[in-house]
Amino acid sequence: MAPEGGGTGKRGRGRPAGSRSGTPETRDRILAAAREEFSARGYDKTSIRSIAKSAGVDSSLVHHYFGAKEQIFAASIELSFEPAFGVPDVLAAGPEGVGERLARFFVAIWENPVSRAPMLAILRSAVTNDAAASVLRGIVLRRLLERVASELKVPEPRLRAELAGAQMIGIAMMRYVIRIEPLASADLEEVVALVAPTLQRYLTDPGPVTG
């Protein structure tokens, strides 16, 4: 699927009368508007035009700062993903109890509506749009997975980090998106207790690996 909304990267054709131009505050305001638009409507239904409208600037200014829709989505993801970038610190504290610490860390991100909303929006966008999935893939690989893997002392550290991440994404899907019981209203201490050994094994137990 191609990005919609005219994100063809045309820019620099002058600023329209009435829009403020060229300050860092304007850039931040556009980025905040983009984050809200992508969160509320997903990648497909968000356009450069709708972001510009929400930020109170002309579309050309959005192009000027960010280029095409994919680029502004990437900037918006980097911002929304910020809580998750704490994962390497959780791992750096050492292997003992890392499964439980990581389970608590993820649960805290998902339970806080402020961090949950943009994370769910990213998930929704990636599931329905290939360009959004590609942007997410690049950021997760570059910003998260490489750093996590460098902390692990097991074979195939990236694969194991992804399996741990898959467990937590799957729980988020079932608890917050599909909202299936009993997981949707399960006590979080119980979820952490059940999931911690799974994460611990992926990240610290060298076996079993075939092949």
Place this chain on the structure above:
Amino acid sequence: MAPEGGGTGKRGRGRPAGSRSGTPETRDRILAAAREEFSARGYDKTSIRSIAKSAGVDSSLVHHYFGAKEQIFAASIELSFEPAFGVPDVLAAGPEGVGERLARFFVAIWENPVSRAPMLAILRSAVTNDAAASVLRGIVLRRLLERVASELKVPEPRLRAELAGAQMIGIAMMRYVIRIEPLASADLEEVVALVAPTLQRYLTDPGPVTG
């Protein structure tokens, strides 16, 4: 989000000239068309009208057999989900090695493009539309989770079945939707070997549970 596409459940206003009417074959043809439409376009972009067009019948005939869009989506999910309904049989064969058997079972469903496409379509629809999530939730609870839980001899059998399911859904998301490496092209025997102990523990190990 409300269903779109005119699925208001009006029906029985007579059959238009030119459409075949009232045979089991017609019903099957509509259902096959619905499954293809939902798979290709997702819940939001599929309408009673588009299903009717694809099946070569009038919209009123789709209403006659299935009612509103939610109902035809439910019938289409039941059909698409059929491979997963084998899970209770996998469990009924006994606790020894159930983690590995279940991992292989899931991987076989996801690796086969014929069963993968509708499963991914269901996931996409549920992630972007509340009505679709609600339909999926009901079918998974009624057709799958209750039967799986009845086979387990652990505390909180439903919660554990969901955590096992969450692990496999998360892997499907990362391998087939976001397509993040190395998981996207990992050797399946390696994935099965790493995941089997996770499923085994959720489904057969009574501890640890707090609270």
